[in-house]
Amino acid sequence: xxxxxxxxxxxxxxxxxxxxxxxxxxxxxxxxxxxxxxxxxxxxxxxxxxxxxxxxxxxxxxxxxxxxxxxxxxxxxxxxxxxxxxxxxxxxxxxxxxxxxxxxxxxxxxxxxxxxxxxxxxxxxxxxxxxxxxxxxxxxxxxxxxxxxxxxxxxxxxxxxxxxxxxxxxxxxxxxxxxxxxxxxxxxxxxxxxxxxxxxxxxxxxxxxxxxxxxxxxxxxxxxxxxxxxxxxxxxxxxxxxxxxxxxxxxxxxxxxxxxxxxxxxxxxxxxxxxxxxxxxxxxxxxxxxxxxxxxxxxxxxxxxxxxxxxxxxxxxxxxxxxxxxxxxxxxxxxxxxxxxxxxxxxxxxxxxxxxxxxxxxxxxxxxxxxxxxxxxxxxxxxxxxxxxxxxxxxxxxxxxxxxxxxxxxxxxxxxxxxxxxxxxxxxxxxxxxxxxxxxxxxxxxxxxxxxxxxxxxxxxxxxxxxxxxxxxxxxxxxxxxxxxxxxxxxxxxxxxxxxxxxxxxxxxxxxxxxxxxxxxxxxxxxxxxxxxxxxxxxxxxxxxxxxxxxxxxxxxxxxxxxxxxxxxxxxxxxxxxxxxxxxxxxxxxxxxxxxxxxxxxxxxxxxxxxxxxxxxxxxxxxxxxxxxxxxxxxxxxxxxxxxxxxxxxxxxxxxxxxxxxxxxxxxxxxxxxxxxxxxxxxxxxxxxxxxxxxxxxxxxxxxxxxxxxxxxxxxxxxxxxxxxxxxxxxxxxxxxxxxxxxxxxxxxxxxxxxxxxxxxxxxxxxxxxxxxxxxxxxxxxxxxxxxxxxxxxxxxxxxxxxxxxxxxxxxxxxxxxxxxxxxxxxxxxxxxxx
Numbered sequence: 001x002x003x004x005x006x007x008x009x010x011x012x013x014x015x016x017x018x019x020x021x022x023x024x025x026x027x028x029x030x031x032x033x034x035x036x037x038x039x040x041x042x043x044x045x046x047x048x049x050x051x052x053x054x055x056x057x058x059x060x061x062x063x064x065x066x067x068x069x070x071x072x073x074x075x076x077x078x079x080x081x082x083x084x085x086x087x088x089x090x091x092x093x094x095x096x097x098x099x100x101x102x103x104x105x106x107x108x109x110x111x112x113x114x115x116x117x118x119x120x121x122x123x124x125x126x127x128x129x130x131x132x133x134x135x136x137x138x139x140x141x142x143x144x145x146x147x148x149x150x151x152x153x154x155x156x157x158x159x160x161x162x163x164x165x166x167x168x169x170x171x172x173x174x175x176x177x178x179x180x181x182x183x184x185x186x187x188x189x190x191x192x193x194x195x196x197x198x199x200x201x202x203x204x205x206x207x208x209x210x211x212x213x214x215x216x217x218x219x220x221x222x223x224x225x226x227x228x229x230x231x232x233x234x235x236x237x238x239x240x241x242x243x244x245x246x247x248x249x250x251x252x253x254x255x256x257x258x259x260x261x262x263x264x265x266x267x268x269x270x271x272x273x274x275x276x277x278x279x280x281x282x283x284x285x286x287x288x289x290x291x292x293x294x295x296x297x298x299x300x301x302x303x304x305x306x307x308x309x310x311x312x313x314x315x316x317x318x319x320x321x322x323x324x325x326x327x328x329x330x331x332x333x334x335x336x337x338x339x340x341x342x343x344x345x346x347x348x349x350x351x352x353x354x355x356x357x358x359x360x361x362x363x364x365x366x367x368x369x370x371x372x373x374x375x376x377x378x379x380x381x382x383x384x385x386x387x388x389x390x391x392x393x394x395x396x397x398x399x400x401x402x403x404x405x406x407x408x409x410x411x412x413x414x415x416x417x418x419x420x421x422x423x424x425x426x427x428x429x430x431x432x433x434x435x436x437x438x439x440x441x442x443x444x445x446x447x448x449x450x451x452x453x454x455x456x457x458x459x460x461x462x463x464x465x466x467x468x469x470x471x472x473x474x475x476x477x478x479x480x481x482x483x484x485x486x487x488x489x490x491x492x493x494x495x496x497x498x499x500x501x502x503x504x505x506x507x508x509x510x511x512x513x514x515x516x517x518x519x520x521x522x523x524x525x526x527x528x529x530x531x532x533x534x535x536x537x538x539x540x541x542x543x544x545x546x547x548x549x550x551x552x553x554x555x556x557x558x559x560x561x562x563x564x565x566x567x568x569x570x571x572x573x574x575x576x577x578x579x580x581x582x583x584x585x586x587x588x589x590x591x592x593x594x595x596x597x598x599x600x601x602x603x604x605x606x607x608x609x610x611x612x613x614x615x616x617x618x619x620x621x622x623x624x625x626x627x628x629x630x631x632x633x634x635x636x637x638x639x640x641x642x643x644x645x646x647x648x649x650x651x652x653x654x655x656x657x658x659x660x661x662x663x664x665x666x667x668x669x670x671x672x673x674x675x676x677x678x679x680x681x682x683x684x685x686x687x688x689x690x691x692x693x694x695x696x697x698x699x700x701x702x703x704x705x706x707x708x709x710x711x712x713x714x715x716x717x718x719x720x721x722x723x724x725x726x727x728x729x730x731x732x733x734x735x736x737x738x739x740x741x742x743x744x745x746x747x748x749x750x751x752x753x754x755x756x757x758x759x760x761x762x763x764x765x766x767x768x769x770x771x772x773x774x775x776x777x778x779x780x781x782x783x784x785x786x787x788x789x790x791x792x793x794x795x796x797x798x799x800x801x802x803x804x805x806x807x808x809x810x811x812x813x814x815x816x817x818x819x820x821x822x823x824x825x826x827x828x829x830x831x832x833x834x835x
Contacts, residue, residue, distance in 0.1 A: 001030040004308065005090060005100040007080045007250065009035025011044055012281030012297035013106030014061050020305040021070045029308075031072045032100075034092065036079040037129060040067070045294060050133050051166045059130075083254035085274050102276055102308050105251060105264060106301075109244035109282035109292070114154070118216025119240070127153075127163040127241040139237055140170040148236035149173050149824060152225055154213065155242035156183040158327070163241040164205050165328040169562070171822055175206045175233060177225065179242075182209060187323070187334045191351060192374045195358035199330045199377065204826060208233065246283045246290055259285040268314040270304040278304040291319055295428040302431065320390065322428065324382045330356075333379035336372025336389045337362060345371050348400050352377075355715075359403040361385065363395070370395050370402070378715075383468050387417075391424050417468050418475045426472065427458035427465045437469060441476035449473045488747060489526040491519045496672065497744045500534050509535065511546065529554070530747045533634060536670035537742045540790040543633065544797050544804055553632035556808070557794050558614055561607060563832045565821060568594070568606040568617055570626035571667065574641045574659035574679075575602025584624035588617055595829045601638035601676065603629060608832050610821070614808050618795040627793040628668070634748075635670050639663040639677035642686035644698075651681035653698035658727065659687075662696075665731070666738065668791050669784075672745040672754075675738070676710070690718045693751040694734060702726050707737055707765075708755040716752040719762055722770060735784040736769045736777050743780075 004020075006013050013033065020026055035041070042059040050059065067074040075092075082091040089099045111126035113119055123143070125136050140151070149172050153163045156178030167174040176183075182193035183200075197207050208227075217224035217232065224234045251264035257273040258264055263285030270278045270286075279285075280300035282292055291297065296319045306313040322335035340347065340362040350359040357377035364371055370389045375382055381403060388395060388402070395402065417426075422435030440446040440455050452473055453459050459466045488496055499514070508514045511531050515523050523531070532546040532554070543554040553559050558566035570585070585604050589596045595607040609617055618628075631637060641659030645651030659679040666675070678689035679696045688711070689695025695706040701724040709718025722733055745754040758765060767773035798804045823830040 002028055002101045003099060004029055004031045004102045004104065005098060006031060006033045006104045006106055007090070008106035008108055008247075008281070008283075009033050009037065009041050009074070009076070010106060010108045010281070011041060011061065011294060012108065012301050013104070014041035015298045016104055016106060016280060016301035016305055017067075017070070017072055019302045020308070021072070023305060023309055023311075025309055032075070032098065033067070033072060034075045034078050034080050034090075036077065037131070038077045039130070040064070040074065040076065042130065044128075047127075047130070047133065048162045048166050048169075050130060051137070051169045056130055080250060083250055083277070085254050085256075085277060088276065100276075102278065104304055104308075105272070105277065105279040105283055106281050107247035107250060107283045109246050109290070111240060112243040112245045113240055114213070114242055116213050116215060118218070118222070121216050121218055122221035123218075123236060124216060124222055124238045124240065127159060127166070127239050133166070136166070136237075136239060137170065140167075140172055143236045144171060144822070150175070150235045151237040151239070152177055152233060152235040154225075154238060154240045156180065156207070156209070157186065157241070157243065158184065158325070160241040161200070161327045163239045164200075167237075167239060168203065168205060168328075171824055172237065173204070173206070173824065175208060175235060176200075177208045177211050177213065177233070179212060180209070183207065184332070187332070187338065188374055188376070189339060189360065191349060192358045192360065192376045195351070195353070195356060195376045196327070196330060196332065198353070199356050200328055203328060204831070205328070244282060244290075244292055246285070248283055251277075251279065251283070259288065263290050268303075268317070269307045270300050270315065271307065278307070280304050286315060286319075287317070289319070291321070293321060293323060295431070296321075298429060299431050320428070322386055322390075324379050324386075331375070331377060331379040333375040333382040334373070335382070335386045336370070338372045338374045340371055348403070350400075350403050355711075361399065361403055363399045367399065368395065370399070373403075383465065386428075387420055387424055387468075391421055393420075417471045426468055427456070429465075430457040430460065432456045432458040434472060437472045438476040441473060442480060488530050489524055491515065491521050491523050491527050494518065496530055496534070496747050499531070500537070500743055503531075503534050504538050509539065526747075533670045533672070533747075537787075540669075540787050540792075542668075542792055542794045542797055544794055544801070547804075547807065556611065556614065557618075557628065557632060557798060558609065559632045561832070563821060565607070565832050566609045566611065566614060567631070568609050568614070568621075569599070569603060569629040569631035570621045571629040571663070572603040572626075572638075573663040573667075574639060574656050576641075576656055576660060577603075581624060581626065584621070584626075588620050591620075592617060593830065595826065595831060600640075602640050603638060605631070608823075608830070612809050615799045615805055619799050622793070622796055622799070628795040630668055630794075633668075633670065634672065634674055635668060636663065636666045636675045636677070639679060640687045640689075640692070641679045642681050644679075644681040648681060650684060651698070652700070653681055653703070655679040655681035655687065655696075655698060658696060658703075662694075662734070665788055666734075668794070669738070669742075669787050671738070671742050673748055673750045675751070691715060692718060694718070694737070696730065699724060703730050705730055705733055708751040710750050710752050719755070721762075721766060732777075732781065733769055736780045737765075739780040739784050740765075740768060740776075 006016060017031055039056055041061045043061055079093040080090050081093050089097050091097050111128045123139060126132055151167045151172040152175040153160050154177050156176050164174045164176050182190055183196050201207060211227045214226045216222050217226050222238055224232050226232050246263040248258050248262050248264050252258055256264055264272050264279040264283055266272055266279050266284045266286050270280055272279050281297040282290055284300060303313050303315050324333040345362045345364050347360055347362050359375050361373040362371040373385055420434050424434045426432055426434050436456055437452055437458060440452050446452045446455050449470055458469050487493055502518055511523060511528060514531055529551050532550055535541045543550050547555055558568055560566055589606055592613055594609060597605050599605050639659040639662045641655045644655035645653055662677055675693045677694045678687040678692040680687040680689045681698045689697050690706050691709050691711045695718050697704045703725055704723045705721045706718035707721045709716050741751055741754060821832055823832050
């Protein structure tokens with residue numbers, strides 16, 4: 001047997017093993033892995049999820065038996081101390097010697113700790129391993145018991161911001177301290193950094209830029225950080241996440257060539273200065289660079305595996321550092337050259353401070369090529385932009401359409417994913433090309449999306465490529481003449497639309513009837529909520545009826561928050577509320593200590609309600625004339641309005657009355673996704689009606705009805721369905737449109753996406769809704785009227801039924817409150833912590 005020793009059991013070391021055993025001829029080799037940590041390889045990219053309740057096993061990259069099943073010897077808690085390259089052996093701290101034919105260094109990196117006086121004090125930590133996180137959690141608990149709440153993170157890069165979220169989730173007040181004048185200085189320009197800063201500061205995380213820490217204050221433990229000019233930041237804990245340094249000490253000790261600033265030098269075969277020793281991941285210095293992203297590390301692992309097996313694959317000369325991620329809930333992406341200067345290209349920038357969105361693309365001087373870009377707040381365009389950039393594809397005549405959307409009727413997109421060349425890399429993490437994905441379907445080796453993921457590993461990294469992979473799989477299936485259906489899940493061979501018809505025709509009323517007749521198994525967390533929604537859309541069953549088969553929010557008729565408390569949103573149709581009702585809400589919030597906030601849908605959200613308090617809160621609100629606002633359900637949320645001609649001198653009609661009528665008509669009706677509406681009294685559009693699933697604008701001669709828009713991360717303008725119609729016609733068209741959407745859309749599909757995928761598009765939908773081309777309008781209207789006539793407030797239903805009330809208890813055998821919930825101050829209110 002040919003012996004391979006892998007030193008390091010992190011993500012890249014694991015990936016080497018995974019790549020190696022997938023190759024032909026691997027049975028001739030014996031792989032032995034040494035890891036100094038006490039556990040098998042785990043996902044460091046999602047390390048912060050450990051604070052959110054995930055365990056070490058949840059983060060593991062394999063099952064407990066994976067190494068044994070693949071004939072790999074794993075030695076945990078064993079540190080390799082020396083390499084003897086002359087006789088091809090290594091020594092561990094247990095004074096054991098092992099021989100190798102090939103040695104792979106995957107030792108990764110360690111946290112860079114700046115040479116600041118006092119970093120050795122108690123309360124100063126690095127953010128790198130699960131053991132580090134355990135220590136941080138224990139210390140946070142200790143200082144909170146002593147009444148301390150202030151903590152700092154040194155470093156405003158990717159890991160630093162992740163660490164800040166972790167500190168916040170521990171119930172502390174985080175301060176991010178960065179030496180550079182902006183956050184994420186390697187990925188973002190000033191505009192993008194400013195936008196990210198504003199989004200993060202909204203979360204009560206304080207940002208300190210251009211700060212040079214002189215020393216750590218305190219005697220034996222940290223009490224503060226002293227900056228230049230004797231500026232003291234008082235904190236009780238410090239987490240250092242200021243970058244990385246390669247773990248190259250083994251290479252240095254063995255006499256391998258290393259870089260001036262660290263890292264074991266490798267060639268494009270991942271070979272070090274000793275051809276039998278390879279280095280991969282963050283320990284490898286390739287082209288004078290250390291690459292700290294997963295994708296280059298995985299590619300290095302594959303190259304090393306190929307070379308050991310005498311393959312020809314080599315590392316690319318230029319490694320793209322494009323990245324897409326979510327930091328503290330904020331979408332961030334960059335690709336290509338994000339900082340191009342004006343003399344080399346032309347930047348086009350879109351900035352919307354109200355929505356918290358910043359987009360920049362860099363265009364070549366001749367206007368023909370996309371050179372790079374930055375996205376903050378909305379990275380939904382990333383996949384398209386990255387493919388255009390990386391494959392040198394043509395860009396629109398008006399390049400700004402790439403980030404603003406077309407405003408002239410022509411599509412600005414690059415078209416179908418099938419238009420990409422076969423060499424286009426779809427999954428950067430696993431370096432999977434479009435050709436590999438499509439061929440796995442066309443050659444018969446894979447049949448489904450799941451098969452493709454299993455075979456190619458596409459989508460198994462960050463997951464950002466999933467939509468594009470799914471589209472490619474469907475198109476490849478179609479090219480073989482296969483019927484492509486969006487089945488709900490493995491328990492049904494039907495789409496949601498087909499299940500809707502099956503339930504309606506057969507008059508099924510519960511999950512077991514449907515599963516037993518047209519499905520298989522017991523169902524799952526995907527299909528059971530879909531069936532519950534279908535029952536509600538047909539019979540107007542409330543969420544209280546199929547309680548065990550609902551999503552968690554529907555189950556408790558409230559939105560669960562990050563710490564286990566709930567938010568309560570009473571309906572305020574059209575945003576109208578009396579002074580008496582506002583006082584009633586204030587009294588409820590005061591009695592139960594709830595955080596209050598006005599939402600974008602013109603109603604009041606009450607945060608921090610404990611489960612056992614929900615029924616009492618609902619009763620007080622119902623007694624004051626309120627009902628459930630269905631903020632927790634896939635149903636109508638609200639219909640926003642301006643004040644209309646009752647008050648506004650520009651108003652052309654009574655928008656508030658119409659908004660109230662619309663909201664009261666469609667309240668509580670379950671649909672494939674949430675629904676939002678808006679009514680504006682004139683074209684000034686104060687209610688933002690064209691950013692809603694349905695929007696109405698007053699014009700000369702009546703009302704214009706717009707449909708299938710949405711706000712959020714990927715905003716879409718609603719399109720005109722009908723113009724200058726009266727109120728009676730408006731409600732008829734609305735009934736038909738909504739019922740047709742409810743009948744035909746897939747699970748969790750917004751109206752905008754539904755219309756984009758609807759064969760025939762807007763013209764077809766107009767024919768259905770206005771011209772009755774399918775002859776079903778009378779049926780659609782009758783179905784809607786039945787739902788309107790049978791509406792029940794779910795809160796009222798729950799508090800009047802003793803059996804339903806049982807689920808609103810933290811503890812089955814006790815009425816005790818949940819005393820594990822802690823609070824921290826938030827301006828003049830309070831915020832529940834996550835611990």
